[in-house]
Amino acid sequence: MDEITIVKIILSTLMFVIPVATYLIAEAILKRIYKKEKGERLD
Amino acid sequence: MKVIKISLYDKIFIIYIIALSAILFSTFFFNHIWADEGTHMLLAIFYRDLISYIFRTHTISFDQLYKYGINYLISYPKLQIAYTPLFHITASIAFSIFGVSEFVGRSISLLYALGSLLVFYTLVKKFFAPKIALIASILFSFSPIFLVYNSRAMMDSTVFFWLLLSIYTFLIALKKNNLKYYALVGFFVFLAVMGKQTGVFVLLFFLFMIFKNPFKKINWNLENFKKSFAMIAVFTVLILPYLFVMNKVGGIKLNELVAIGYASEQGEPTSVLDYNFWLYYLLKPIITSPLMPVLLLPLAAYSYKKNIYWKQLLLFFFVFYFCLTLIPNKEPRFSQFFMLPAYLTSAYYLAKTKKHFAIFFIFIYILVSTSVFLPKIVYYPTEQIAQFICQNNKPGGNVAFFSEDEPVYSSSLMWYTIPLDKEKNIRFYRSCTFKQSSRGEILSKIDESNIYFVVYSTWSNDKTIEKIKDKLELRWEVVSNGYTTQIYTYKDFNYKDIKKCNFICLTNEMICAQ
Numbered sequence A: 001m002d003e004i005t006i007v008k009i010i011l012s013t014l015m016f017v018i019p020v021a022t023y024l025i026a027e028a029i030l031k032r033i034y035k036k037e038k039g040e041r042l043d
Numbered sequence B: 001m002k003v004i005k006i007s008l009y010d011k012i013f014i015i016y017i018i019a020l021s022a023i024l025f026s027t028f029f030f031n032h033i034w035a036d037e038g039t040h041m042l043l044a045i046f047y048r049d050l051i052s053y054i055f056r057t058h059t060i061s062f063d064q065l066y067k068y069g070i071n072y073l074i075s076y077p078k079l080q081i082a083y084t085p086l087f088h089i090t091a092s093i094a095f096s097i098f099g100v101s102e103f104v105g106r107s108i109s110l111l112y113a114l115g116s117l118l119v120f121y122t123l124v125k126k127f128f129a130p131k132i133a134l135i136a137s138i139l140f141s142f143s144p145i146f147l148v149y150n151s152r153a154m155m156d157s158t159v160f161f162w163l164l165l166s167i168y169t170f171l172i173a174l175k176k177n178n179l180k181y182y183a184l185v186g187f188f189v190f191l192a193v194m195g196k197q198t199g200v201f202v203l204l205f206f207l208f209m210i211f212k213n214p215f216k217k218i219n220w221n222l223e224n225f226k227k228s229f230a231m232i233a234v235f236t237v238l239i240l241p242y243l244f245v246m247n248k249v250g251g252i253k254l255n256e257l258v259a260i261g262y263a264s265e266q267g268e269p270t271s272v273l274d275y276n277f278w279l280y281y282l283l284k285p286i287i288t289s290p291l292m293p294v295l296l297l298p299l300a301a302y303s304y305k306k307n308i309y310w311k312q313l314l315l316f317f318f319v320f321y322f323c324l325t326l327i328p329n330k331e332p333r334f335s336q337f338f339m340l341p342a343y344l345t346s347a348y349y350l351a352k353t354k355k356h357f358a359i360f361f362i363f364i365y366i367l368v369s370t371s372v373f374l375p376k377i378v379y380y381p382t383e384q385i386a387q388f389i390c391q392n393n394k395p396g397g398n399v400a401f402f403s404e405d406e407p408v409y410s411s412s413l414m415w416y417t418i419p420l421d422k423e424k425n426i427r428f429y430r431s432c433t434f435k436q437s438s439r440g441e442i443l444s445k446i447d448e449s450n451i452y453f454v455v456y457s458t459w460s461n462d463k464t465i466e467k468i469k470d471k472l473e474l475r476w477e478v479v480s481n482g483y484t485t486q487i488y489t490y491k492d493f494n495y496k497d498i499k500k501c502n503f504i505c506l507t508n509e510m511i512c513a514q
Helices: A002-037 B008-030 B037-058 B063-077 B084-098 B102-127 B131-139 B144-149 B156-176 B180-194 B197-212 B222-249 B251-265 B274-289 B292-305 B308-326 B332-352 B354-378 B382-392 B409-419 B439-448 B464-471
Strands: B398-401 B450-457 B472-480 B483-490 B501-504 B510-511
Touching: A002 B131, A002 B354, B008 B102, B008 B131, B037 B063, B037 B084, B037 B102, B037 B292, B037 B409, B063 B144, B063 B222, B063 B501, B063 B510, B084 B156, B084 B180, B102 B131, B102 B144, B102 B156, B102 B332, B131 B144, B131 B332, B131 B510, B144 B156, B144 B332, B144 B354, B144 B464, B156 B180, B156 B332, B180 B197, B180 B222, B197 B222, B197 B308, B197 B332, B222 B251, B274 B292, B274 B308, B274 B332, B292 B308, B292 B398, B308 B332, B332 B354, B382 B409, B382 B472, B382 B483, B398 B409, B439 B464, B464 B472
Parallel strands: B398 B450
Antiparallel strands: B450 B483, B472 B483, B501 B510
16 A cells, blocks of 8 residues: 555545544533533524 | 633634644645646745845836846746735745745645634624534535645635635624724725635625615615725725736736636636526536535525525625626636535534434535545656756756646646756746647747757647657656656757747747846
């Protein structure tokens, strides 16, 4: 496997992980805030 | 002093931006430069050298500076001053500080892109929930057009940054009702236009917002005229000197040539009677952004349901869609302008839907973007070709291109030659110089122009080189990533001390040193 193929595999993995992870973390934070505020939804 | 509060949500967004920039930055090392990148970075170097020439010689005479520009153009005939200069000036400053390299040029484009993403996020968050702002930013930043163009030294992100900043300032102006803010909007629109001319259409959106807000009846009161005047006056005062200089150096004529000539040359619909003319942005960008029509559906549903700010969002979409349709030189990447409200409304529905569906959609979205973006990462050793030419050139020898195709463009080779040939001794002749010429004419042009090296990409449809191949000696055949570039030398090279001239493709004329 050449250098550029390895780079592309790493990049494509990161490209999936970063936005999905960001979305999930944000979602978890929102849930925590929602629990704290006890009622009013933020979204 | 007002303290800016950064919530946990914002911190996550900042980490997201840093991670995204790391992805895009890493591609800088594995991409050869495109023709347009070469042109933009050459222009940035030209501006840097021009400013340094002004300081060195203390000259502000227009004729002197024009002469300097023409002499530069003779060596590097890919300089195109009709481009609005903000990206190039920013890059030229960065080149002076960090040195000349494509990493610096691409970083400027990337920084503007990250800036525009930050403003987009802040803008959406001002009116919608943070979750919507975050998802909209993910959709915007993971669109194939964003990924492909912002990892290159292109002008697009410059206009987006200033355009979004002008929208943000405009909304503050509406709220504060202060003329100073409207003047500031005019200034930001000027910068957006200096990034790229297409930014000017936002003024139309602002005028609609001032006079038709809240979209019921046109409000012709004096206050609205004052606001519009403050905005337009600042913009006009700033843009007029630029237009004056452009007119003097022939830039406006060049713009006409590019806009009208290139549109028909590239097969873009130019007749208003052709349905492709009106549907261009719904059909053409699908190749690079296959999910674009899917993202327009939520905008339609959002407007149909008359959700909050639906009129403003739809107005923004239509202003940019129609204005960009009316310009002759259309590009699929311009769709990014009118897609901004579509990202927002798609995010609105994704934030409301179940988590699993949202993740599934984002996953598919990234899959499509990745499949467009990754194949565009291609490396080609253009830099080594420039080194080979500079090391093996005969005194006074110049370079001719007999093709203008992937992967070695004239502009990319000129770009890599600049640091190796600081005195600009080597001149480049583009393939248009020899097109439709007979064998005799080509050979006489080669003799008169002191051409020693000939560069040809076998990928090209241009077969002019066949007419003189017996006079050329193949010195190096560069095979990489499925592309072959042939480097020849001219067997009968004999240096002649004659006037330096070059052929300019765009204006179809020969220009000579002054």
